[in-house]
Amino acid sequence: MHPPAKPRPITRIQREKQDLILEAALEVFSLHGFRGATIDQIAEVAGMSKPNLLYYFPRKEEIHRRLMGELLVTWLAPLREMDENGDPFSEIRSYIRRKLEMARDFPRESRLFANEMLQGAPRIIEMIEVDLKNLVDEKAKVLLTWMDQGKLTRTDPYHLIFSIWATTQHYADFDVQVRAVLGPGRGGEGRFEDAARYLEQLFMFGLTPKTRA
Amino acid sequence: MHPPAKPRPITRIQREKQDLILEAALEVFSLHGFRGATIDQIAEVAGMSKPNLLYYFPRKEEIHRRLMGELLVTWLAPLREMDENGDPFSEIRSYIRRKLEMARDFPRESRLFANEMLQGAPRIIEMIEVDLKNLVDEKAKVLLTWMDQGKLTRTDPYHLIFSIWATTQHYADFDVQVRAVLGPGRGGEGRFEDAARYLEQLFMFGLTPKTRA
DNA sequence: GTCTATAATGTGATAGAC
DNA sequence: GTCTATCACATTATAGAC
Numbered sequence: 001m002h003p004p005a006k007p008r009p010i011t012r013i014q015r016e017k018q019d020l021i022l023e024a025a026l027e028v029f030s031l032h033g034f035r036g037a038t039i040d041q042i043a044e045v046a047g048m049s050k051p052n053l054l055y056y057f058p059r060k061e062e063i064h065r066r067l068m069g070e071l072l073v074t075w076l077a078p079l080r081e082m083d084e085n086g087d088p089f090s091e092i093r094s095y096i097r098r099k100l101e102m103a104r105d106f107p108r109e110s111r112l113f114a115n116e117m118l119q120g121a122p123r124i125i126e127m128i129e130v131d132l133k134n135l136v137d138e139k140a141k142v143l144l145t146w147m148d149q150g151k152l153t154r155t156d157p158y159h160l161i162f163s164i165w166a167t168t169q170h171y172a173d174f175d176v177q178v179r180a181v182l183g184p185g186r187g188g189e190g191r192f193e194d195a196a197r198y199l200e201q202l203f204m205f206g207l208t209p210k211t212r213a
Numbered sequence: 214m215h216p217p218a219k220p221r222p223i224t225r226i227q228r229e230k231q232d233l234i235l236e237a238a239l240e241v242f243s244l245h246g247f248r249g250a251t252i253d254q255i256a257e258v259a260g261m262s263k264p265n266l267l268y269y270f271p272r273k274e275e276i277h278r279r280l281m282g283e284l285l286v287t288w289l290a291p292l293r294e295m296d297e298n299g300d301p302f303s304e305i306r307s308y309i310r311r312k313l314e315m316a317r318d319f320p321r322e323s324r325l326f327a328n329e330m331l332q333g334a335p336r337i338i339e340m341i342e343v344d345l346k347n348l349v350d351e352k353a354k355v356l357l358t359w360m361d362q363g364k365l366t367r368t369d370p371y372h373l374i375f376s377i378w379a380t381t382q383h384y385a386d387f388d389v390q391v392r393a394v395l396g397p398g399r400g401g402e403g404r405f406e407d408a409a410r411y412l413e414q415l416f417m418f419g420l421t422p423k424t425r426a
Numbered sequence: 427g428t429c430t431a432t433a434a435t436g437t438g439a440t441a442g443a444c
Numbered sequence: 445g446t447c448t449a450t451c452a453c454a455t456t457a458t459a460g461a462c
Binding site for chain 4: 251252253263264267271272273
């Protein structure tokens with residue numbers, strides 16, 4: 001009946017400005033959370049006027065939604081890569097390494113996620129309950145299989161994943177504290193190397209079956 | 214010269230109202246961070262009018278400052294209790310247990326702290342750099358001594374403390390996610406028991422010297 | 427000492443100019 | 445299609461009533 005909806009052309013300037021806004025919003029939302037962030041501040045960081053920003057994203061929530069949608073995909077990628085057919089120890093070890101690298105290279109994304117969690121995840125609870133839960137269930141099953149085969153110490157696979165999340169993301173979310181405690185000497189760029197070494201030791205020894213020790 | 218400053222009498226009603234406000238502020242700040250929290254909301258939770266609240270705390274920042282000051286003391290208590298003269302393993306084990314109990318019993322305090330960290334700790338950076346750092350330095354030395362004595366696997370004491378913080382606080386700060394992933398079955402009150410068992414296993418095996426294994 | 431009316435500013439959103 | 449002047453309301457804070 002109707003002619004196909006004219007695919008509204010996305011101009012180059014539209015794409016560019018949207019990217020500018022999302023980049024600025026990531027900066028501000030990750031620091032102050034959804035309610036603490038102001039459109040004004042986002043606009044300033046993006047280098048445009050507040051009303052101009054609102055032309056591209058008519059609502060503050062739209063910006064946040066877009067950000068969270070893109071985030072969860074990249075955020076879960078490291079876990080998704082954990083391969084059932086690989087060697088359990090090297091799979092877990094590289095999962096930890098990838099996750100720590102994300103904390104190092106994308107701390108704002110980590111803080112954005114943490115902020116949403118702290119607030120009770122009101123805007124992404126559905127994604128958490130479906131996409132994230134499904135992925136974790138799947139990988140927990142893989143871990144259990146490895147344990148059944150005696151390749152891994154028998155332990156709770158869910159809490160294992162939680163502890164990997166917690167320890168790695170800590171270096172992004174609590175970065176100020178980490179650097180303050182380590183001081184100028186050991187709080188520099190080397191802190192991620194130290195963390196990597198420590199975490200590998202913590203998890204590997206904790207996971208090594210007694211038959212292997 | 215001057216007569217001693219008249220110790221302005223703190224009436225019962227003053228104390229009561231201040232406690233009400235601080236209780237409400239904890240609730241709101243822990244969910245939305247400093248900027249995301251509004252006096253209006255705090256007043257509503259506290260059951261009083263906004264201007265009335267501002268009579269007892271003339272500035273929003275005053276409320277937050279008071280909250281943070283009290284927080285850091287109780288927050289570091291578990292670590293402070295770690296006793297140099299005790300048995301390394303039971304000391305660490307009970308430290309982890311105490312910390313996990315705090316996450317269970319005082320999740321709002323945990324989230325309040327996390328919120329401040331995410332924002333770069335602008336209002337408590339000094340306390341972090343002095344009080345917290347000093348305590349951690351002191352306890353790191355204790356851990357190192359234990360390692361020197363061969364009672365503990367040699368590892369980085371700072372990152373060990375970080376990982377205990379991260380894994381335990383995770384159950385308060387990311388509670389929504391934990392419960393969503395565990396589902397109704399294992400996400401109930403038992404989740405803290407499971408976490409305690411898992412964490413003990415993780416850290417103990419990771420810390421057990423090979424000569425003991 | 428206790429509390430409220432009201433000011434001053436900040437904030438999200440829109441109607442309309444270019 | 446792109447952008448800005450402006451509105452309605454929320455928010456912090458104060459001056460002044462009880």
